[in-house]
Amino acid sequence: MTQWFTESFRAEFDKQAELIGRFNLAIFGKTGVGKSTLINAIFGEPVAATGIGAPVTLGSHLYLDQRGTLGVIDTRGIEIGRDDAELIKEVTKAVQQTRGKPVGEQIHVAWYCIRGMDRRFEEVEATFIRTLHKLGVPVLVVFTQVPMREGQFHPDAVELARQIEARQLPIVGGRPFMTYAMRDQFTGQPPFGLIEVLNATFQVAPESVHGALAAAQAIDLATKALHAQRHIGATVAAAAAAAAVPIPFSSAAMLVPLQLAMMGRIAQLYKISFDRAALMAIASTSAATTLGRTAVTNLLKLVPGAGTVAGGVISAGVASGFTLAMGQAWLVVCQRAAGGSLPSLNGVVDSQAVKDLFEAEFKKRLPTIRRQG
Numbered sequence: 001m002t003q004w005f006t007e008s009f010r011a012e013f014d015k016q017a018e019l020i021g022r023f024n025l026a027i028f029g030k031t032g033v034g035k036s037t038l039i040n041a042i043f044g045e046p047v048a049a050t051g052i053g054a055p056v057t058l059g060s061h062l063y064l065d066q067r068g069t070l071g072v073i074d075t076r077g078i079e080i081g082r083d084d085a086e087l088i089k090e091v092t093k094a095v096q097q098t099r100g101k102p103v104g105e106q107i108h109v110a111w112y113c114i115r116g117m118d119r120r121f122e123e124v125e126a127t128f129i130r131t132l133h134k135l136g137v138p139v140l141v142v143f144t145q146v147p148m149r150e151g152q153f154h155p156d157a158v159e160l161a162r163q164i165e166a167r168q169l170p171i172v173g174g175r176p177f178m179t180y181a182m183r184d185q186f187t188g189q190p191p192f193g194l195i196e197v198l199n200a201t202f203q204v205a206p207e208s209v210h211g212a213l214a215a216a217q218a219i220d221l222a223t224k225a226l227h228a229q230r231h232i233g234a235t236v237a238a239a240a241a242a243a244a245v246p247i248p249f250s251s252a253a254m255l256v257p258l259q260l261a262m263m264g265r266i267a268q269l270y271k272i273s274f275d276r277a278a279l280m281a282i283a284s285t286s287a288a289t290t291l292g293r294t295a296v297t298n299l300l301k302l303v304p305g306a307g308t309v310a311g312g313v314i315s316a317g318v319a320s321g322f323t324l325a326m327g328q329a330w331l332v333v334c335q336r337a338a339g340g341s342l343p344s345l346n347g348v349v350d351s352q353a354v355k356d357l358f359e360a361e362f363k364k365r366l367p368t369i370r371r372q373g
Ligand SMILES: Nc1nc2c(ncn2[C@@H]2O[C@H](COP(=O)(O)OP(=O)(O)OP(=O)(O)O)[C@@H](O)[C@H]2O)c(=O)[nH]1
Pocket: 029, 030, 031, 032, 033, 034, 035, 036, 037, 038, 144, 145, 179, 180, 181, 182, 183, 184, 185
């Protein structure tokens, strides 16, 4: 039965990956300014992603790196401030080629990175930024590696930011974002400014890729949880609708794909790989031990007054309360897994601990179900 469950979960998990889509970020800046460091600080290390394949070539110097819900468009072998004409040509072509494609294939936002201590911003850079804007790509200017002491940015960075602001470029927020992406071991300077860059990116990214961006980023856990809760809410409504169809045997069965989809979606939001998510889901729902019973019917036994589960008829109140409890419990499991605090045995998911956690969280929400049922 593990196999039945794993296959069904796989199908829903993959469907959710498709639905959540991809947020595509173009990143520009001179070599060594800290582009990769910034990306890793905001989106997590690439190893945590659901597999990075070979980059897709968008132009002779333009590449797309797909990391699950994140696409990074990067340049190689070309230098901003030197090969701008060539770069503008390639970017223009890439944007125009993807314009007619689905939103998940388009370039959504660009981060133009400048080292805060660079002391100079050239006209060609301004031209490049204006070109991106004209192509419909919102641009954030991000200052990297900005030294800060006692709450003050380095005066050289402040001066450069002032000069850029005075140019009145079409950039998000009208001025550069000051950042520091990685703690300096010598000075002990901590990171800052990352959440501001992320928030501004959310503001200008198309609504339809907000889910992907919420999943891709690794620093705003409240936004991740918000998206998970929204999805749980939508599934609860769908579950109530499914239960309202008065066909015996159908309602409990109809809940299964809905709930597997919900679990898949939340796992994606927390960047949990399929294999790990499947183990967690099996442990949570005891799917492996129910010999043909679905996860739903098995868990329904925990719900007092759930009615004759054998007949498959459950009330809309029970279906929605049950789905809500399941979603909330699964969210906690995923949050723990993503936060590294899910118990494991020799690096493998500790099934008993996951089951105990899930059931404890699930039961916490049972009183609500009793009232509704
Ligand atoms: N301490 C600290 N070091 C940083 C920071 N940003 C970048 N660095 C260091 O600067 C160097 C270059 O950073 P990268 O992120 O590789 O720069 P890049 O822009 O991706 O460079 P290319 O890929 O060559 O274009 C690395 O040694 C980083 O560790 C930061 O915020 N803090």
